[in-house]
Amino acid sequence: MTSSSRPHLATTAVHAGRGDLTDLGVHALPIDLSTTYPLPDVVAGGAAYDRMAGGGRPETGDPLVYARLWNPTVARFEEGVAQLEGGAEAVAFASGMAATTALLLARAAAGKPHVLAIRPLYGGTDHLLATGLLGTQVSYVHAEEVAEAITKRTGLVILESPGNPTLDLVDIAAVVRAAGDVPVVVDNTFATPVLQRPLEHGARVVLHSATKFLGGHGDAIGGVIVGDAEIAAMVRPIRAITGAILHPLAAYLFHRGLATLPIRVERQQHSATVIAAALAEHPAIRRVLHPSLPGQDPLGLIGRQLAGPGAIVAFEMMGGYEAALSVAKQVRLITHAVSLGGVDSLIQHPAGLTHRVVADEAKPNDGILRLSVGLEDPGDLLADLEQALP
Numbered sequence: 457m458t459s460s461s462r463p464h465l466a467t468t469a470v471h472a473g474r475g476d477l478t479d480l481g482v483h484a485l486p487i488d489l490s491t492t493y494p495l496p497d498v499v500a501g502g503a504a505y506d507r508m509a510g511g512g513r514p515e516t517g518d519p520l521v522y523a524r525l526w527n528p529t530v531a532r533f534e535e536g537v538a539q540l541e542g543g544a545e546a547v548a549f550a551s552g553m554a555a556t557t558a559l560l561l562a563r564a565a566a567g568k569p570h571v572l573a574i575r576p577l578y579g580g581t582d583h584l585l586a587t588g589l590l591g592t593q594v595s596y597v598h599a600e601e602v603a604e605a606i607t608k609r610t611g612l613v614i615l616e617s618p619g620n621p622t623l624d625l626v627d628i629a630a631v632v633r634a635a636g637d638v639p640v641v642v643d644n645t646f647a648t649p650v651l652q653r654p655l656e657h658g659a660r661v662v663l664h665s666a667t668k669f670l671g672g673h674g675d676a677i678g679g680v681i682v683g684d685a686e687i688a689a690m691v692r693p694i695r696a697i698t699g700a701i702l703h704p705l706a707a708y709l710f711h712r713g714l715a716t717l718p719i720r721v722e723r724q725q726h727s728a729t730v731i732a733a734a735l736a737e738h739p740a741i742r743r744v745l746h747p748s749l750p751g752q753d754p755l756g757l758i759g760r761q762l763a764g765p766g767a768i769v770a771f772e773m774m775g776g777y778e779a780a781l782s783v784a785k786q787v788r789l790i791t792h793a794v795s796l797g798g799v800d801s802l803i804q805h806p807a808g809l810t811h812r813v814v815a816d817e818a819k820p821n822d823g824i825l826r827l828s829v830g831l832e833d834p835g836d837l838l839a840d841l842e843q844a845l846p
């Protein structure tokens with residue numbers, strides 16, 4: 457690597473947000489748990505407050521005033537994610553849903569409450585949009601319908617790719633073209649920046665439930681938005697006003713998780729591909745959903761948008777709902793639990809749990825289970841599935 461070339465993602469994952477540690481004389485990431493900060497005087501405190509509450513970053517020497525506005529440990533994690541996604545800035549929230557909330561509130565406050573949403577989406581996101589709780593008016597559209605569905609009041613286009621739970625792939629660049637001036641938000645939770653960097657395909661905003669792969673260990677809840685300076689300035693005041701900033705201990709855990717993100721995703725994806733192929737041959741399974749399988753990348757996105765199929769697999773049982781519930785009950789090594797993206801494998805029933813709040817017409821088929829493949833040996837995971845399957 458020459459000093460001017462961009463480091464490989466694996467290197468960025470280890471070093472991003474740590475550039476000043478040697479100067480500080482420390483090796484591990486420092487954690488700042490202060491809720492409040494000493495003020496040199498009212499005027500300096502007030503000026504810093506205005507900068508941060510207004511959506512900006514503190515200037516060198518600014519007192520940080522109050523940790524709902526800014527936290528240095530959170531800012532380090534933000535720097536790490538921004539570098540991995542190739543964005544100018546990142547803003548971290550107490551959950552993925554808090555991050556989505558900030559985006560929706562920001563657009564509604566700007567007189568653009570209409571959102572185009574491409575299903576499937578995580579059930580919580582789908583539900584938040586459908587309720588209109590935040591003043592949002594949603595139109596659920598297919599990717600090809602985006603251009604014609606845009607109105608003067610459309611403030612966002614939201615999509616997931618791969619989508620939760622059925623791993624549908626969306627051509628981000630095509631949606632961006634159709635959306636024109638309307639910002640496209642890509643929930644990159646399933647792909648992670650290891651497999652897909654939506655900003656490179658024209659998306660304006662990347663969103664993560666950091667709870668999943670970024671953290672990777674199932675021990676912290678958080679969310680993050682990555683985008684340009686204008687996007688960051690739009691959501692930071694909402695984060696401050698609504699009290700949605702990520703806790704610094706969670707930021708520390710997420711930042712530590714980033715270092716192993718590439719190696720985890722690659723290994724988990726490899727195991728998921730092995731498992732998807734084996735399940736596709738099983739007589740008790742009607743169909744397996746994983747972008748590695750024939751016919752499941754109809755737009756040819758693997759290679760040009762997505763580096764690989766990812767570590768989440770869904771499958772539909774021949775025996776439908778009852779059979780799916782029985783498998784979820786009988787796994788032993790795999791944990792029957794919602795969430796995904798961690799080092800240990802989880803299985804859950806989307807129609808009954810993560811997507812139970814989705815309208816009936818968009819609810820996943822109730823014979824489907826979603827498996828998040830962890831770092832265990834794939835042979836051991838398959839053996840567990842074999843004994844749980846009818």
Ligand code: PLP
Binds near residue numbers: 551553643645646664
């Ligand atoms: N986006 C996706 C794709 C998810 O799977 C989830 C949660 O499962 C969320 C967003 C919401 O994130 P959180 O649970 O951190 O609020």
